[in-house]
Amino acid sequence: MEFQLLGPFAALHQGRPVLTGLRRQERCLLAVLALEAGRAVPTGRLIDLLWNGEAPPGARSTVHTYIGRLRAALGPDGVHVETRNDGYLLRPDGHVIDARAFEDGVREAAAAVGDEERVLRYDRALALWRGELLADVADPALRDRIGQRLAALRLSAAEERARLLLTLGRHEQVAAELPALAEEHPERERLVADSMLALHRSGRSADALRLYRSVSGTLRSAFDAEPGRDLRTLYDRVRRDDPALRRPEAPTYAVRVRGEWLPWNTGGDPALEFCNTYAGWGGERLPGSEWLRGYRTLAVWAGHLDLLDDRTVTRLLRRAEERPEEASAVLEGAREFRSALYGWDDELATLENLLTLLRRGDGGALV
Incomplete structure (x- = not known):
C-alpha cells in the first residue's frame, strides 16, 4: 500500500485508490x-x-466506529x-509512506559526498511534496499541530539545496x-x-531589492521585527552593486570539506583553530568573514579537526536537518563560546566546553 501525505491525502493499492x-x-x-x-x-x-x-x-x-x-x-x-492499550497503531508492514521517504531522502542528501550528488538527492526528496501536508483532509489548525516538524525540514532542505546550487x-x-x-x-x-543573491547574480537586482522590501514589511506587520544584520548588509551590497556579489564567495584561505568552506588549519591547538572560524576580530564585521555560517559548517569543522569521528558528524548533520x-x-551558542574563547574568559573558554557543546547529542539534545 502507498500512503500519500505530502499534499492531498491518498491511499493507493497497486495504483488504485481504496478509500x-x-x-x-x-x-x-x-x-x-x-x-x-509503527x-x-x-x-x-x-x-x-x-x-x-x-x-x-x-x-x-465515533473513533471506534471509524x-x-x-x-x-x-x-x-x-x-x-x-488496538494498543488505549490507542491504535498502523503497522508499517513495508507500506510506502511519502513522509517517511522524504525524511530518509533528506538524511541521504545530507550525508552524500559531492555537491552535485547532494543536490540530486535533495531534488528527489523535495519532489515528493505535491502541496500542503494533508491538503484535503486537514484544516490549518490541525496541519500546524501535526506537521510543524515536516514543514521545517522541508524549508531546511530547500535552503541547503539553494546554497549548494549557488556554490x-x-x-x-x-x-x-x-x-x-x-x-x-x-x-x-x-x-x-x-x-x-540569486536574483542579483541573474541580472535582476531590482527584483532582489523588491523582495527585501516586501519581506521587511511582512516582518514588521506580522512579527513586529526587523531584518537581521546580515540581511541588511546584503541589501546594502546589492543596492550599491558590490562586485564581490557577482561571483560565488570562495574564501582565500580555505579548504573544502563535505561541501563546506573551512578555514585553513594553522597547526595550533583546536581551541585556537576555533578562533580562526571568525576573521576580523575587533573590527568591522566584513561580508564573508564569518566561517560559521550554519550548523552544518560547525559540525563538519569539528570532524575536520578530529574532535568528532566521521560517524558522529554524519549523525549530527542528520539530526540538524530534522x-x-x-x-x-x-x-x-557556539558563536558565543567562540567570543569567550577569543577573549579567554577562564570560566568559559576551555576546549572541554567546546567538546561538551558538540557531543551533547549523546545525552538526547541536538549536539
Whole structure:
C-alpha cells in the first residue's frame, strides 16, 4: 500500500485508490495513523486532533466506529490497524509512506559526498511534496499541530539545496524557484538572502531589492521585527552593486570539506583553530568573514579537526536537518563560546566546553 501525505491525502493499492466512500474525518484519522506508522496513538489524542479540542459527546465511540470502517476498507489490501492499550497503531508492514521517504531522502542528501550528488538527492526528496501536508483532509489548525516538524525540514532542505546550487554557479535556477518560497516565509532569512543573491547574480537586482522590501514589511506587520544584520548588509551590497556579489564567495584561505568552506588549519591547538572560524576580530564585521555560517559548517569543522569521528558528524548533520530550530540555537551558542574563547574568559573558554557543546547529542539534545 502507498500512503500519500505530502499534499492531498491518498491511499493507493497497486495504483488504485481504496478509500472511496469514506468520510473526510475517517480519511483524516487514517492519515494521522499513517504519519505515526509503527507508533501507537492514544485515543484521547486522536479525539483532540480530529475535533481540535472541541469533541462532541460520544467522540470515543465515533473513533471506534471509524476504526472499524477503516479496517473493513483496508484489511483486504493488507493494511492492519491494531488496538494498543488505549490507542491504535498502523503497522508499517513495508507500506510506502511519502513522509517517511522524504525524511530518509533528506538524511541521504545530507550525508552524500559531492555537491552535485547532494543536490540530486535533495531534488528527489523535495519532489515528493505535491502541496500542503494533508491538503484535503486537514484544516490549518490541525496541519500546524501535526506537521510543524515536516514543514521545517522541508524549508531546511530547500535552503541547503539553494546554497549548494549557488556554490555550483546555478544562480538562475535558484532565482526561478526560491523567491516565492522566501516571500511565504520571511522569517527564514537564509531563504531570503539566497533568493536575493540569486536574483542579483541573474541580472535582476531590482527584483532582489523588491523582495527585501516586501519581506521587511511582512516582518514588521506580522512579527513586529526587523531584518537581521546580515540581511541588511546584503541589501546594502546589492543596492550599491558590490562586485564581490557577482561571483560565488570562495574564501582565500580555505579548504573544502563535505561541501563546506573551512578555514585553513594553522597547526595550533583546536581551541585556537576555533578562533580562526571568525576573521576580523575587533573590527568591522566584513561580508564573508564569518566561517560559521550554519550548523552544518560547525559540525563538519569539528570532524575536520578530529574532535568528532566521521560517524558522529554524519549523525549530527542528520539530526540538524530534522531539528533546524535546535540547530540554530546550538550554532548561536557556539558563536558565543567562540567570543569567550577569543577573549579567554577562564570560566568559559576551555576546549572541554567546546567538546561538551558538540557531543551533547549523546545525552538526547541536538549536539
